Amino acid sequence: MKAIKILLTIALTYFIGLSGTAQKTMLLSKGTVHVGNGKVINQGLIGIKGNKIILVDNALTHNLDPTLWDTIIDLKGLDVYPGFFAPNSKLGLTEIDAVRATRDFREVGTYNPHVRSLTAYNAESEIIGTVKTNGVLYTQATPEGGIISGTSSIMSLNAWNWEDAVIKKDDGIHLNWPSTAVGGNWNSSSPTKKSNDNYSSRLKEIRAFFEAALSYSETKDLFDPRFEAMRELFKGEKRLYIHADEMRALLDIIDFQRELEIKFPVIIGGYDAYKVADQLNAYNIPVMIKGGHTLPSNEDDPIDLPYRLPYLLKEAGVLFCIQNSGRMETMNTRNIPFLAGTAMAYGLTEEEAISAISLNTAKILGIEKLAGSIEEGKLATLFVNKGTPLDMRSNNLILGMVNGAFIDLTNVQTKLYDKYKSKYENEK
Structure with missing residues (x-):
């Protein structure tokens, strides 16, 4: 799990660095895609350009050309959901x-x-x-x-x-x-x-x-x-x-x-x-x-x-x-x-x-x-989860995106959690 977070952090940092240049492309690769319309794509590919989704396909059947994408993030073992x-x-x-x-x-x-x-x-x-x-x-x-x-x-x-x-x-x-x-x-x-x-x-x-x-x-x-x-x-x-x-x-x-x-x-x-x-x-x-x-x-x-x-x-x-x-x-x-x-x-x-x-x-x-769904032509608003977001016991959101832009997943509650967690860890 730690390795996944490191990989995503590196990819996220790189893509944010590119955000100043318009119409960069990104590919979310090999995650399980819950489209939102009842369909599920195992090892799915989601291509994003600007704020829109330009590709939704199956990695097993798609002839992928890596040179077409500025950033590729490997999501194998993770699930992708519409916002x-x-x-x-x-x-x-x-x-x-x-x-x-x-x-x-x-x-x-x-x-x-x-x-x-x-x-x-x-x-x-x-x-x-x-x-x-x-x-x-x-x-x-x-x-x-x-x-x-x-x-x-x-x-x-x-x-x-x-x-x-x-x-x-x-x-x-x-x-x-x-x-x-x-x-x-x-x-x-x-x-x-x-x-x-x-x-x-x-x-x-x-x-x-x-x-x-x-x-x-x-x-x-x-x-x-x-x-x-x-x-x-x-x-x-x-x-x-x-x-x-x-x-x-x-x-x-x-x-x-x-x-x-x-x-x-x-x-x-x-x-x-x-x-x-x-x-x-x-x-x-x-x-x-x-x-x-x-x-x-x-x-x-x-x-x-x-x-x-x-x-x-x-x-x-x-x-x-x-x-x-x-x-x-x-x-x-x-x-x-x-x-x-x-x-x-x-x-x-x-x-x-x-x-x-x-x-x-x-x-x-x-x-x-x-x-409302992960389909071509729609806004790139989605998130990646380790587990299912429908169950609070396994919900673990790793990254999120709104209109093609990554979002900050910290909030006042996560900051307080980290603050007091470090406090009591230091006291041990």
Whole structure:
């Protein structure tokens, strides 16, 4: 293992030295390539030029000419994975949840489609470093609060600033659908769930706003910043991310998007999505499902239902990905690969679990031509691992790359580990 690290360090140092000259080429050779689309290439070759992948092939069948490459790194015995995604995330928008001054993911007001997370994104967040070391290399910076929270953007996790980080700006608007039930939570005054008496009135209010926005999109005589942000939604240039879980809400959402002709709706949460899979498939509505490290939502649910949801959606043919919204989600972003590992333990194959946090996410976000898998023409965002990144017991990320540039794998946690490790070693 030490020899591998020395070899990679030498190659990395050499390639960084070349980075000042444009369009240098590099070949990652003979690693096991997990493409992200379900395919695995043993002894794979990955050719990189600039920030793009220009070659993906099998070393056993490819007629390799070493003179075509400025740098060749031998990865025999190691595994290569596409960069993982953290969709629906406050990563980069908050640093310490308990400190109000570091929280920049919520604005006052109820309907804020014009509020953009893009310019609030902090590329220098200390938390980002702890996430990259587990292979999470992209995030969807997502606002919260109100009925319409605002507009998210897709960012890479290796950048100088938000301008440098953006992969797709203003990718979609986030709508918090009203809950059809109230109570039943540990912090609720009602120990059991009951119908939400305000659900119908809230739904009428949302529909009225969208109908007004639709009418506005058909005229050029007025200017309203809220409705202006909605214009691209009705053109199909933005997605509508609808946060909802209950079956009745999901059925109402299907009717809502059909009647208003929303071209790219996405469900975020979707706890009951497996119950309405046929309807979701009929209208091509994908789901960003919450990772399974949680308790069931209903008293009569099987105890393992949150763990089996990815498998149930896969069996039903619903396009889905895994996200980790909830309490302490920002710092727990690093655990997204392990959420996929749990889904693997409850029915998904290893490659299906990898797709659930890579290519599937890219498809749902609409950037599958740029990212999400290790394929020719896509951005060179990937990482090399000794072991599997889906299991915290064997996860050992050796090198990472974002848009063709190697990334620093140290962070505040690794620095503290090394600091105190040396302290106690010196005391022996």
